[in-house]
Amino acid sequence: xxxxxxYKVVKKDLTSCLVPNEFAVQYKIGEWVKAPxxxxxxLFNSLWDARSWITSQELTNKNIYKCHxxxxxxxxxxxxxxxxxxxxxxxxxxxxIRSKKKFxxxxxxxxxxxxxxxxxxxxxxxxxxE
Numbered sequence: 673x674x675x676x677x678x679y680k681v682v683k684k685d686l687t688s689c690l691v692p693n694e695f696a697v698q699y700k701i702g703e704w705v706k707a708p709x710x711x712x713x714x715l716f717n718s719l720w721d722a723r724s725w726i727t728s729q730e731l732t733n734k735n736i737y738k739c740h741x742x743x744x745x746x747x748x749x750x751x752x753x754x755x756x757x758x759x760x761x762x763x764x765x766x767x768x769i770r771s772k773k774k775f776x777x778x779x780x781x782x783x784x785x786x787x788x789x790x791x792x793x794x795x796x797x798x799x800x801x802e
Contacts (some may be wrong), residue, residue, distance in 0.1 A: 679722040680715045680739045680794055681731070689734050692763075701796045704742070712769075712790030715741060719800060721788070736800040761784035 683689050686699040697713065699705050716722040722736045753799045 675740045676744075677797075678717060678739050678741050678744075678789070678791075678794075679719050679800070680713075680737045680796060681722050681726060681734055682737060682796075684733050684735055686796070689731060699737075699794065699796050701737075701798070704793050704795045707792050712792060713741070713794045715739065715789055715791060715794060717789060725788075731786075732741045737796040738800060739796050740795045740797065741793065742787075743792035744789055745791070755800075 680699070681689055682699055686701070688696045688699075695708070695711075697705060697708065707712070716725065719736065726734055726736070
């Protein structure tokens with residue numbers, strides 16, 4: 673049975689990129705990593721989109737890994753374009769999720785036009801060559 677290959681952008685230390693430490697996930701090569709409770713892990717369907725996202729966010733010291741994912745879904749909301757708002761946006765979202773009330777999310781976000789997806793579990797396979 674063949675598995676679909678996805679692409680995950682992580683910091684060089686294999687932690688989540690763009691998220692405050694309180695939301696960071698530590699990834700391990702070759703091991704399944706679960707999303708924190710009531711959250712999802714962010715990844716891409718294509719290598720081109722992962723690279724484009726790094727460029728659009730002006731990220732440095734990041735790596736892209738090929739990966740497998742479980743419980744994959746596409747969602748209509750993703751991270752905001754502007755980094756200066758990201759931490760506040762994540763904290764607000766966390767509060768809204770914990771409240772278990774229905775809430776609206778800003779749809780003016782990147783990368784809606786890209787192949788961004790979310791999954792509950794991710795296994796990093798190998799680093800993509802620069």
